[in-house]
Amino acid sequence: MKEWSIRGLVFSALFAAVMISLSSMKVVLPFSAVPITLQTLAVMLAGSVLGARYGTLSVLIVIGLCAAGFPVMGGKGGVSILTGATAGYIWAWPFAAFLIGWFAQRMTQTKYTVLKLLVVNFVFGSLLVYPSGVSWLAYFYQIDSVSGALVAGMWPFLPGDFIKAVICSGVVAAVWKVYPIERILNVKAGTWQSDEKTLPGRS
Template sequence: MNRWSLRGLIFSALFAGVMIALSSMKVSLPFSTVPITLQTLAVMLAGSVLGARYGTIAVLIVIGLAAAGFPVLAGRGGLSVLVGPTAGYIFAWPVSAFLIGWFAQRMSKGKFTVGKLLLVNFLFGSLLVYPSGVAWLVHSIPSLDTLPKALTAGMLPFLPGDFLKAALCASVVTAVWKVYPIERIVGGSSGAWLGKNAYEEKA
């Protein structure tokens, strides 16, 4: 990953569109201002498919469009969204995409790829997001004055879905890598991709 590539930037823009489309699918919860959406799945996919640099750019494009007022985050946009109750989650997404991509680029590809991707995506695409997300939620909503209330409103109900998203991402990305390895986007070998035979044999 030495130089910027037009291919990588194009894919970043395309994945920004995917994130916007997935964010429109949401389910509101009666006990929380945080809706269930597929935005985190899009962040996981961006990092896993595009790598650290271009996955992060894809997420930043969406945040930038939201800041400009476009309704790209679950049908909402504007600076009010970026300082609202869910802002702590939103600003953790670029970090998540970067770390997922960083590990994806260095991951050996083999029969345990699905499990490794699931672990990386759940850790960095889900668990990493909650400290800042819940902390800002508590800051924004004074009624969340106890830890159980905060965790119920901002974390615990979402974990099973996050695990399923991570599993879905791992399955999809493993299939994608077989025909379109991440190195075709980020460039170089990243120390992991050794060709089709290595994919089938290397653990």
């Protein structure tokens, strides 16, 4: 397994800070305990830009800080956040970042790059998160109907998630043109193998 790089760790910390900053931008809905936030956008960006390993690490950093009591989730922190109504969404984020990163680091840049990123980010950054998120929300509030749980925890958020995936895809496609994901991973495009000779000047 390739060793962790200083550059990757720095970027992981940077994206953790981005996620913390975006968590403060939220809209509270009167009919749901789940607010609309930009944290899912940060998860999508972390996975797409950093790849599976470092994208997951950035999310775990935020979760770890939250568990330690730091106010990193919309100005709140503590174990109560990680076991509260929205805990099911939070615990799905590392898996979402990993899968987004896994696919992103295997993509080749073509005229369909934005579309491929859009599909990956919406499927794994949004749809993947809802089974655990909605299930835990229903359990937490004792919602005994599937339709009620979906209204409270999923349907209102899908349009916003799609917009976030569109924004993420456009941003990442632009970033990749000047700073390819291989520079973070220090690997050859489409592989896990180190390739220092074909990508000179990297450290």
